[in-house]
Amino acid sequence: MWSSYWDSVAVFLGINVLMGISLYVPMTAGLISLGQGAFMAIGAYVSALLTKSNVPFLPALLAGGAVAAAAGLVAGAPALRIRGIYVMILTLGFGEIVRVFFLNFEPTGGASGMGGIRPLTELWQVALACLIAYAVVWRMRHLRLGRAMIAIHEDDLVAEAMGINLTRTKLVSFSLGALMAGVAGGFYAHQALFIDANQFDFSRSAITFLYVVLGGAANPFGSIVGAAIVTLLPELLRVVQDWRMTIFGTMLVLVAVWRPDGLLPAPRLRKS
Amino acid sequence: MFSKWKVGSTAIAFMLASSASAIADVSIGILTPSSGKGAAYGQQQLNAINMFMEKYADVGKAGKLKLVIYDTRGENTEAINLSRKLMDTDEVAAIIGPQFSAEAEVAFPLAVRSETPMVTPMAAKAGIAAANRPWAFRFALTTENVYRPLLDAWLKRQAKGIKKVVILMDAKDAVSSFDGKTVFPALLQERGIEVLDTVSFQTGDIDYSGQVTRAKGRSPDGIVVSALYNEAAHAVAELRKQGMSQPIVAGVGINDPRFIQIGGAATEGVMAASDFFADNPEPVVAAWVKDYENRFKQKPSNASGEMYDTLYLMRECIKSTGVIGSDLKADRVKLRDCWANMKNMQAPLMGATSIDKNGDATRVPTVLVVKGTAFVVAQ
């Protein structure tokens, strides 16, 4: 029976899926971000501030995403000259800095957080946003940009030799991911109705990372599978309340060992 | 440790047993963090629920009290989902919880939407009940009401008189930072005391040397510490270590026996105020504490005392309003009104409680001072 409980669970699931896609996009260009929580925070706070001033939901959401995308450009810039592990730690650091910022920024509540946000999020909106995000990802694979990203992922030097503008491609992918995370943040803010810096800390970024890698980082549907498992499993495990996290952690280890590339395999490359 | 596991399943067993007996039961939902970061509080509360149900499961005409207990893990998302579950699927007449201020912030608007009374035993953040009238209530005292008598008692005790203080506060904890930035300064100013500096640290910090050195440099007459028990204990230990012997007054976060355990001898003489403290000599409280200690091998803290009393008052409301579980909507309204109009209802551990127009509880707190290894009533 569809109750408001399952509705709420579904909304959060949708938000998590969107977060997963937001990480998948830069990852296809080889940029592994452990800081998506920061972009989610920016989107959440900006959109909440706007709706409080009676800006309608859609423009507020998009504005939040836009500011997050801009932040993505800023955060992405240092990531251009480095790669791999460095990018992970850089984005982790960025995530922490944003968290500390919101913890101290009084106009958005500081440590007390921001409450009284209007309840504007609905399931169909989140579902639609996920569909749009997927459509974008799917089209991208066939457009120049998407193939450029995959090429970079395979080998930087060869890609550059082939004329692909590394800088632009990386920045665009990072920024696009940040935009999606920002929109997810906007949805979150208008569902939870209260946000504070703690909601967007490293564990948020780490869990987003799990969605993608668990499901299969090479497969665009990986993040749906990953997000679904990570979000729904604790609900299903409620019968073993006390041992939930232990079981979950063990499963993570098992999956990582048994299927290091994630649950879904990489889709076969199609000829152009 | 094993008794904690047993308690969780015993509480659930009570729930199942009591649901099997009566036809039209009154269901009350409970949200508590029994696992995850807040698990210490949650475990304490499950203990208190256990003790309560042994004595008071019977609610007269309404048959047996049925508790539906969910674990929020201290997470806001869970608080949201589970509140909805309780109100719309389990159809409880009222909810006791959630416990953390952030959880209450996200859950209270849902209570308003589903028109179900929600009382948080523990959440101490000011204004959240006021923003969600008429369905949200807070059982814990507003910190302003606690600190007023506390500061007066503290000042009275000082032979030398206090004119200048430094505030040390936890900037990461919402309640502590609000008290440190707003509540304490206002009350101090009322009494003509100057705040020289406000020095902050964060929940989970392990090093306080920098902050204390800075406070020392200000040469205050007294020190105000607004933090949770662990951080406060460290800060106080560091203060004494660096040779600062000024009198210390502290906020509600330290009302836990572990403050003294962790801080050791350095906590001697620190003053605080609380409506519940484990070493209260009053016979009813002392007996309850002794019972708790015998069963669970630990001292009860605010969390368990507040849960117990909130349960008690909820049961009183059920009995006095004649709720028998037959008409959910009407039951919820009746319970809401009982809480909203509460005047001097006697809570067993914390005394006569009233609810003000903001939905916050008012009581007379006890002013305490640390002496030896326990809090005692300050004379």
Added chain:
Amino acid sequence: MLAQQLANGVMLGSTYALVAIGYTLIFGVLRLLHLAHGEVFMVGAFAGLQLVLWWQFGPMVALIGGLISSAVLGMLLELVAFRPIRKRGNSHLAPIVSTIGAGLVLQELMTKLFGAEQMPFASAISHVVYHLGVISVTGSQLFILSVATASMIALHLFVTYTSYGMAMRATSENLQVAAVLGINVNTVILVTFGVASALGGIAGVLVGLNFNAISPFMGVEMGIKGMAVMLIGGLGSIYGAMVAGLLLGVMEVLSVAYLESSLRDGFAFGLMIIILIFRPRGLFQTGIRAER
């Protein structure tokens, strides 16, 4: 005042250094992030606590107990969470997942055993205060400094003069070549984990002794900072980790003294980002290019 702050900073910094060295050792041989290292640090603290509580042992025994428990745990983690992945094609993302999972399990297990509360870590040496001129330090702070220094010296000797140590350095340089040269790479990796985790365990006991409380979640923040310190010092550089740890400790204490403390956590990462922009390989550049 400044001298006192500097002294405080060095104490704090030496614990960061010990944890960061652990990360950098592991990264050096495997080129991987070990996201459960913070929990190894935490388990060391609890092991030390148990020894102090149950049998009334002093801090030295607690230290050795913490060191051994962490070393064993670290090696176990290598066998369970890293080695099987190496065998199956060496994904660089999967170990992150497995270590996040392992970290969760460790947190939950410790919570089950000890409760989620902070536990006091009382010790006789904590309360003695020494006044050296303008600075005052407690017995436990001196203990931290001497143990940390001794550990780092011991590590330096190990890495420079023993055959295992040299094998570790060779494997760090180039895993394939080391294998060709006859070094048993699997054993070296295991030993590296043992050493790295032992250092983490020592840091855990030191933190527990000095700051007098430990919790199952104390590894999270320390874990993140440790990674930042590793990067500032230069991936794979032991001496870089030492220097960067001390530098960060001093910076944090000074920032608290002269600015708002809630900005303190931002310093670690702000410094890290500045380093990444101007000197991406860290303060002490090793040959590691951090390629996949």
